[in-house]
Amino acid sequence: MNLKKKLKSGEFVVLAEMETPRGVDISELVGNAQRLKGRVDAVVVPDMDCGAMRLSALAGAALMQQQGIESVIHVYGRDRNQMALQSDLLGAYVLGVRNLVVVSGEGISQCDHRKAKAVDDLDEMSILQMIRCLQQGLDLAGFELKGTPAFTTGCTLPACADEKAFEAAIEQVRRKIAAGAEYVVTAPIFNFEHSISCLKRAMSLGVPVIPTVLLLKSVGMARYIAVNEPGSMLSEALIARIRKAPDREEECLRIAAEIVAGLKGVAQGIKIQALGWEHRLPAVLDLAGI
Amino acid sequence: MITAERKPIQEIMNLVSPYKNLLLVGCNECVTVCSAGGRKEVALLSSALQVAFMKSGRIVHIQEMTLERQCDPEYIEQLVPHIDSVDAVLSLACGCGVQEIARRFKEKMVFPGVNTKFMGASERPGVWAERCQGCGDCLLGVTGGICPIARCSKRLQNGPCGGSSKGKCEIGPDVDCAWQLIWDRLKALGLQERYETLLPAKNWRNGRGGGPRKIVREDLM
Numbered sequence: 001m002n003l004k005k006k007l008k009s010g011e012f013v014v015l016a017e018m019e020t021p022r023g024v025d026i027s028e029l030v031g032n033a034q035r036l037k038g039r040v041d042a043v044v045v046p047d048m049d050c051g052a053m054r055l056s057a058l059a060g061a062a063l064m065q066q067q068g069i070e071s072v073i074h075v076y077g078r079d080r081n082q083m084a085l086q087s088d089l090l091g092a093y094v095l096g097v098r099n100l101v102v103v104s105g106e107g108i109s110q111c112d113h114r115k116a117k118a119v120d121d122l123d124e125m126s127i128l129q130m131i132r133c134l135q136q137g138l139d140l141a142g143f144e145l146k147g148t149p150a151f152t153t154g155c156t157l158p159a160c161a162d163e164k165a166f167e168a169a170i171e172q173v174r175r176k177i178a179a180g181a182e183y184v185v186t187a188p189i190f191n192f193e194h195s196i197s198c199l200k201r202a203m204s205l206g207v208p209v210i211p212t213v214l215l216l217k218s219v220g221m222a223r224y225i226a227v228n229e230p231g232s233m234l235s236e237a238l239i240a241r242i243r244k245a246p247d248r249e250e251e252c253l254r255i256a257a258e259i260v261a262g263l264k265g266v267a268q269g270i271k272i273q274a275l276g277w278e279h280r281l282p283a284v285l286d287l288a289g290i
Numbered sequence: 291m292i293t294a295e296r297k298p299i300q301e302i303m304n305l306v307s308p309y310k311n312l313l314l315v316g317c318n319e320c321v322t323v324c325s326a327g328g329r330k331e332v333a334l335l336s337s338a339l340q341v342a343f344m345k346s347g348r349i350v351h352i353q354e355m356t357l358e359r360q361c362d363p364e365y366i367e368q369l370v371p372h373i374d375s376v377d378a379v380l381s382l383a384c385g386c387g388v389q390e391i392a393r394r395f396k397e398k399m400v401f402p403g404v405n406t407k408f409m410g411a412s413e414r415p416g417v418w419a420e421r422c423q424g425c426g427d428c429l430l431g432v433t434g435g436i437c438p439i440a441r442c443s444k445r446l447q448n449g450p451c452g453g454s455s456k457g458k459c460e461i462g463p464d465v466d467c468a469w470q471l472i473w474d475r476l477k478a479l480g481l482q483e484r485y486e487t488l489l490p491a492k493n494w495r496n497g498r499g500g501g502p503r504k505i506v507r508e509d510l511m
Contacts (some may be wrong), residue, residue: 109500117494 003042003070003099004152006269007183007208013269014290015072015210016281017044018064020055026063032278033067039285042070042099044271048079051111058092065096072154073097075131076105081121082130082140089134093149101154101185102127102176128153128179152182154210157202159187159231166198174205183207185271188214190225191233192262199267208268213259215274215284216252219243253280257287264290291320291411292384293418294327294404299338302380305401306339309377310349314339314403315369315391316356317383324418326404327382329356335382335403360387366394373398409440426496426503432484434475439492441468447489 006013016036021029033043043064047057061071073092080088089100108118122130130140137148155176160166173184184202189195189211202209216222219242226234238255245251256272263270274281306312314336322328336352343350353372357365360383369391373379378399381388384406392400408420423440429447430437439445443453443461449469453460457470476485497503 107501109495115491115493115495115499117492117497117499 003072006041007152010208010268012264013041013208013210014039014285015042015044015269015271016040016278017046017212017271017273018060018278019049019276020045020057020060022052022054024055026055028278029060030063030067032281033064033069035279035282036285037067037069039282039290040069041269042072044072044101045074046103047074047076047105048111049074050275051106051108053111053113058088058095058097061092061097062095070099071097072099072101074103074105075100075127076103076124077120077122077127078105078108078118081119082126084119085122085127085130086134086139089131089151090145090149093151098150099152099154100131101156102131102181103156104158124155125175125179128155128176128181132180153180154183154185155181157184157186157209159229159233160198161230165231166201170201170205173202177205177207181207183268184209186211188212188225188232188273189259189263190214190216190238191235192259194233196266203267210269210271211263211267212271212273213256213263215256215272215277215280216242217275217277218248218252253283253287256284260284260288260290264288291323291409291418292386293324293407293410294321294382294384295407296326296331296335296382296404297402299335299342302335302401302403303339303342306350306378306380309399311351311353311376311378312339313353313355313369313372313376313379315360315379315381315383315387316354317360317381317387318356318358319361319383321383321404322356323412327384331382332356335380357383357387360384361390363390363394366390369395424497425492425494427493429489432487432489433472434479434481434484436468436471436475438468438472441466441471447492 003013018029018033045057045060045064048054057073061073064071077085102124104124108116131151131153133140134149137145139145155173157173158169160169184207186209199209199211219239222234222239222242225232226239242248242251260270272281272284314332316327316329316332318328325331332354336354340350340352353376355372357368359365360381373395378401379391380401380403381391382403388400388402409422409424410418410420413419420440422437425439438447438449442449443459444451446469450467454467454470457467459465459467473485476482
């Protein structure tokens with residue numbers, strides 16, 4: 001059963017995020033993906049995530065399709081204008097990509113190419129409307145398409161530091177759903193108790209909600225997230241747990257697995273984000289019993 | 291100067307239609323020079339709005355004022371005696387002025403009466419043309435005083451492209467090819483060798499790439 005059908009039927013879906021390389025050596029990407037084949041429903045290929053220039057999501061997703069693995073790609077407007085976005089989505093479709101997540105993307109000043117110029121032609125809402133337009137057989141200029149693509153399109157719910165921000169974010173997601181989003185991917189979850197109530201409120205919007213589980217790699221990484229992303233709700237207790245563990249890497253895997261297992265009865269799926277530790281994803285799934 | 295064009299009257303009417311008492315504020319700087327939002331335009335728009343509203347059976351009271359500069363807090367203070375007696379403000383200044391009024395009078399809705407267009411110069415009476423995009427890293431010293439960022443349709447730093455023909459740009463016969471202008475000027479100055487020097491990829495971080503910009507001059511603070 002493909003991702004679209006699973007999402008529709010209410011079945012639990014498992015997504016794994018895979019970074020593309022900064023270069024053309026795809027052996028690691030393909031190797032890691034092959035190890036996950038049959039264990040995840042789809043591989044999510046971000047497009048230059050965290051503002052780092054990498055091989056394109058489109059190429060990464062095409063590689064997944066070649067391996068017989070369903071793919072999901074990130075779409076955003078920082079680097080492409082509406083013509084390039086539409087052109088790439090048509091390209092993605094003919095290469096077998098059927099799933100999209102419309103994301104916001106890092107601001108250009110946060111990227112590793114600090115002199116670059118942002119495009120920012122379309123925002124997330126406009127991209128969702130653009131996708132709807134393509135699926136109706138027209139491009140944004142009103143020209144008829146020769147062959148119409150059909151995607152399953154998701155949107156994101158960012159991490160929120162307080163109730164006011166969460167309310168605004170939920171309202172924004174509501175608008176994204178009205179614009180065509182069919183599922184929601186949340187920001188990484190570190191505080192299970194806090195997240196459950198937020199997840200339940202997000203689920204009341206009537207589309208599948210897929211929380212992200214970020215695989216922490218070190219005390220330093222956990223500390224960085226706790227300090228710089230107050231919306232993460234990453235607690236001191238969690239940092240202490242990693243610090244005190246005899247095998248910190250193993251503990252990080254266990255933490256991710258516990259969150260994954262905990263979410264199984266709550267959300268309609270999970271997306272595991274490994275940020276370079278994609279080779280450890282099978283271990284996380286093993287520990288989570290998936 | 292910052293150039294602007296007045297919005298269509300119907301659009302302005304739609305913006306201010308919920309309000310009965312308006313303060314219509316012009317600016318004596320750039321928008322006066324480009325005849326979009328100075329004292330004269332304030333008077334004209336005020337009359338036009340009142341007539342148009344009257345035709346639709348509505349009486350709207352409009353107070354008129356024109357400030358020396360709307361982008362300067364010092365002059366915005368002159369609105370204080372008037373602001374309480376109005377429901378909303380309609381500004382004919384550029385976007386900077388509209389935002390300064392909104393910043394000072396948080397409880398009042400402020401509407402723009404013009405569309406701010408570009409930083410430009412007057413070519414001849416009634417014609418203004420774009421000259422600067424505020425890229426934050428001025429190239430005019432190497433391009434003979436002609437800006438390829440503002441005046442080349444493709445913002446080429448190493449032009450021209452194949453679309454330059456008889457000194458005109460491919461996008462239209464009325465658009466000069468900026469790189470033809472640059473070449474002609476460098477040649478006239480005997481500085482053709484400058485054309486041979488390739489300009490590196492531009493650092494857009496000095497422009498909007500780095501986010502909203504600010505100039506801080508501690509010596510003036």
